[in-house]
Amino acid sequence: MSNPLIPQVRDCMTAQVTTLDVSDTVFDAAEAIIHHSVGCVVVMRNDDIAGILTKGDVIKSSLLSDQDPKKTKLSSVMVTPVISVSPDSSLEEAAKIMSNRHVSKLPVIDDESGLLVGILTSTDVMRVEPKYVEYLTDLIKSKSTSGQDDRG
Numbered sequence: 001m002s003n004p005l006i007p008q009v010r011d012c013m014t015a016q017v018t019t020l021d022v023s024d025t026v027f028d029a030a031e032a033i034i035h036h037s038v039g040c041v042v043v044m045r046n047d048d049i050a051g052i053l054t055k056g057d058v059i060k061s062s063l064l065s066d067q068d069p070k071k072t073k074l075s076s077v078m079v080t081p082v083i084s085v086s087p088d089s090s091l092e093e094a095a096k097i098m099s100n101r102h103v104s105k106l107p108v109i110d111d112e113s114g115l116l117v118g119i120l121t122s123t124d125v126m127r128v129e130p131k132y133v134e135y136l137t138d139l140i141k142s143k144s145t146s147g148q149d150d151r152g
Contacts, residue, residue, distance in 0.1 A: 009094050010087035012128040013108045013118035019044050022051070026069035026077060030058050040105050042116060043078045049107055049116055051078025084109045087117055095125050102142055 018036045020028055022045050029041050033055055043051040053074060061077040062069035085094050085106040094106060108118035 007091040007128055008087065009085055009089045009091060009106075009108055009120050010118075012091060012124045013087065013120045014124065015118045017042055017107070017116055017119045019116070020053075020074060021045070022073065022075040022078070024074050026053075026058055026061050026067070026072045026074065029053050029074060030062065030069065033058065039121065040119075041074075042082075042107050042119065043074045044116070047115060049082050049084070049109070050075070051080045052082050052105065052107065053078050054105065082107055085120060086111050091125060091129050094120055095122075095129075098122055098125070099142075 018032050018038045018040075019042045020032060022043055024043075032041050033039070040052055040054040042049055043053055051074070057077060057079060058069075061067055061072060067077075083097065083101050083103050083106060085097060085108055087108050087110060097106065098104060104122040106120045107116055108120055109115070110117045
C-alpha cells in the first residue's frame with residue numbers, strides 16, 4: 001500500500017498520450033506534436049511501445065539530415081529502448097530515473113496489463129514536487145555538458 005503523503009507517478013502523469021504507429025512518418029510526428037502541443041510522441045507497434053520521438057528528434061531527422069520527413073518512417077528514427085516507469089512508482093523514483101538515464105519524458109506502463117497508461121515529464125515533476133528540482137537540475141547539467149538532446 002502506498003503512502004498518501006508521498007506523491008506517485010499516477011498522481012502527476014498525463015493520461016492522454018499522443019501516440020503514432022511505427023509506419024507513420026516524421027512529418028506525421030511533427031504535425032501531432034504541433035497539433036497536441038506536446039514535447040514528444042510515443043511510437044507504438046500494435047499495443048506495445050516501440051519507441052519515442054521528441055521535438056528535438058523531429059528537428060534532427062528532418063532539418064539536419066537528407067531524409068524526407070514525408071517519407072521517413074518513425075521506425076527508422078525513433079529512440080529505443082524506451083525507458084518507462086510504473087504508475088505506482090514514487091515521484092522521487094521517477095525523478096531519479098530521469099536524472100540517471102538522461103531523459104525528460106517517461107512513458108507510464110501499467111504493471112499488470114503492460115499497457116501505456118500515461119506519460120510523465122520533467123515539467124510534471126517540477127510542477128507537483130519542486131523539491132525534486134535537484135534531480136532535474138542534474139539532468140539538465142548532464143545534457144548540456146554531454147551535448148545530448150531531449151531524448152525520451
